[in-house]
Amino acid sequence: MAQSLNFFVSTSHSPDFTHSYTKPFPQNPNPNRLFSLTKPPKKPPLILSASTDNSSGFTAVTPEYETANGTSPVAVLADSSPIIEVDAVTEAELKENGFRSTRRTKVVCTIGPVTSGFEELEALAVGGMNVARINMCHGTREWHKSVIEKVRRLNEEKGYAVAVMMDTEGSEIHMGDLGGAPSVKAEDGEVWTFSVRAYESLRPERAITVNYDGFAEDVKVGDELLVDGGMVRFEVIEIDGPDVKCLCTDPGLLLPRANLTFWRDGSLVRERNAMLPTISSKDWLDIDFGIAEGVDFIAVSFVKSAEVINHLKSYIKARSRDGDIAVVAKIESVDSLRNLEEIIQASDGAMVARGDLGAQIPLEQVPLAQQRIVETCRQLNKPVIVASQLLESMIEYPTPTRAEVADVSEAVRQRADALMLSGESAMGQFPDKALTVLRSVSLRIEKWWREEKRREVMDLPDIASSLSDSISEEICNSAAKMGENSIIIL
Ligand SMILES: Nc1ncnc2c1ncn2[C@@H]1O[C@H](COP(=O)(O)OP(=O)(O)OP(=O)(O)O)[C@@H](O)[C@H]1O
Ligand SMILES: CC(=O)C(=O)O
Numbered sequence: 001m002a003q004s005l006n007f008f009v010s011t012s013h014s015p016d017f018t019h020s021y022t023k024p025f026p027q028n029p030n031p032n033r034l035f036s037l038t039k040p041p042k043k044p045p046l047i048l049s050a051s052t053d054n055s056s057g058f059t060a061v062t063p064e065y066e067t068a069n070g071t072s073p074v075a076v077l078a079d080s081s082p083i084i085e086v087d088a089v090t091e092a093e094l095k096e097n098g099f100r101s102t103r104r105t106k107v108v109c110t111i112g113p114v115t116s117g118f119e120e121l122e123a124l125a126v127g128g129m130n131v132a133r134i135n136m137c138h139g140t141r142e143w144h145k146s147v148i149e150k151v152r153r154l155n156e157e158k159g160y161a162v163a164v165m166m167d168t169e170g171s172e173i174h175m176g177d178l179g180g181a182p183s184v185k186a187e188d189g190e191v192w193t194f195s196v197r198a199y200e201s202l203r204p205e206r207a208i209t210v211n212y213d214g215f216a217e218d219v220k221v222g223d224e225l226l227v228d229g230g231m232v233r234f235e236v237i238e239i240d241g242p243d244v245k246c247l248c249t250d251p252g253l254l255l256p257r258a259n260l261t262f263w264r265d266g267s268l269v270r271e272r273n274a275m276l277p278t279i280s281s282k283d284w285l286d287i288d289f290g291i292a293e294g295v296d297f298i299a300v301s302f303v304k305s306a307e308v309i310n311h312l313k314s315y316i317k318a319r320s321r322d323g324d325i326a327v328v329a330k331i332e333s334v335d336s337l338r339n340l341e342e343i344i345q346a347s348d349g350a351m352v353a354r355g356d357l358g359a360q361i362p363l364e365q366v367p368l369a370q371q372r373i374v375e376t377c378r379q380l381n382k383p384v385i386v387a388s389q390l391l392e393s394m395i396e397y398p399t400p401t402r403a404e405v406a407d408v409s410e411a412v413r414q415r416a417d418a419l420m421l422s423g424e425s426a427m428g429q430f431p432d433k434a435l436t437v438l439r440s441v442s443l444r445i446e447k448w449w450r451e452e453k454r455r456e457v458m459d460l461p462d463i464a465s466s467l468s469d470s471i472s473e474e475i476c477n478s479a480a481k482m483g484e485n486s487i488i489i490l
């Protein structure tokens with residue numbers, strides 16, 4: 001009985017549901033996939049209590065958590081079999097599926113104003129959040145510090161295993177904040193001023209600060225200015241010293257610190273801003289903050305080359321107490337696609353940051369870029385997060401569009417390790433519902449993968465050269481096939 005549990009537990013972490021006896025599974029070369037994005041809890045979580053009346057021999061888990069003070073995350077076997085470490089299962093999953101259906105696709109939730117309270121964070125943890133992301137583009141360091149503290153408290157007091165990811169601001173061109181307003185509407189035909197001036201106190205109406213000093217010198221009359229990759233569009237009509245006057249040609253909502261790109265004759269213009277450092281001086285201060293707070297991951301925005309990743313990794317190694325902060329390269333620029341393999345090789349993981357990526361390459365190329373990034377990560381054995389607009393409509397509505405569900409399914413089908421919520425969990429009306437959609441779609445597609453796998457013929461090599469060896473080999477082959485099937489039945 002203990003043996004079969006052991007078998008189940010150990011295989012549940014491997015992506016392809018086959019155990020190590022079989023030949024390496026060619027479709028997925030990453031043995032640590034998924035699991036590598038889960039941080040072991042500092043103070044471990046729950047006791048999964050087993051019952052012997054379960055005829056399958058696997059742990060029957062009570063949906064209610066028991067908080068373990070100071071113990072390891074364990075499955076406790078009633079028959080005093082050895083203690084075995086298991087991946088943390090969320091309360092929601094336990095209720096839905098029991099222990100047998102541990103989700104492999106992890107979920108990263110961006111924390112924002114609607115989810116920064118302890119209770120809201122706990123609701124996300126209950127719903128299956130594996131990683132809480134704080135975006136240094138927004139909020140103050142005190143705000144981020146309090147979020148990190150609350151996540152740590154959840155882990156320590158309530159037994160969750162939520163990791164913290166800090167996402168750097170990066171130094172691409174973006175708008176300033178909107179004097180505290182959550183958003184401002186730009187209407188068709190309005191003239192707005194984008195200026196490199198920092199407005200002292202009150203921001204004049206229809207005026208926006210731009211963070212990049214060379215902005216007014218680099219743009220030309222006739223250029224197209226895209227906010228957030230085209231959510232709002234302007235045409236440059238006049239340049240007057242530090243002020244660039246623009247006509248709104250495609251109305252929409254301007255959000256604080258939204259990304260800006262400018263286009264000339266259908267191509268992205270990359271003048272001197274291409275020389276901006278990937279990690280700005282503000283980012284270095286944020287990184288120091290992240291190291292001091294002991295975040296688990298640092299996601300680097302607008303990575304251009306492997307060099308910056310190597311630099312950051314040695315910086316962390318020299319400063320962090322245990323040097324174990326993982327560095328995730330955000331793939332969101334033309335340069336990062338150009339140097340994709342070397343960047344991923346240098347990093348501990350990657351993020352397909354489709355928001356900004358879609359502002360830098362034509363939108364119709366984003367799905368192919370996603371596929372290439374995920375495949376490259378699979379080949380190089382690195383975890384990969386698919387991010388941005390997965391369930392964008394759920395910022396406002398309680399159910400996703402069918403197209404969004406198809407998009408989430410496709411990411412799981414591609415074997416992304418994790419999915420990320422952005423505005424849906426940071427400032428949307430239905431963060432918990434959005435998380436439920438990611439969880440249930442992931443579980444469904446993972447089940448489909450198992451069913452697909454079952455149809456596959458197991459190709460076991462003939463290696464025995466004597467009669468006694470072939471008897472052993474047959475026994476081993478049968479055990480492997482039985483193991484394969486029993487895992488699939490689960
Ligand atoms: N800490 C925060 N405080 C206030 N609003 C936030 C915060 N974090 C996120 N948001 C809101 O949620 C939206 C989506 O968050 P997200 O982290 O994806 O940021 P983003 O600005 O789109 O940029 P990035 O390219 O860095 O992801 C933001 O535009 C912002 O309105
Ligand atoms: C996540 C992020 O940075 C993006 O999609 O641009």
Ligand SMILES: [K+]
Pocket residue numbers: 135136137167168169170301
């Ligand atoms: K960011």
Ligand SMILES: [Mg+2]
Pocket residue numbers: 301332353355356
């Ligand atoms: Mg981005």
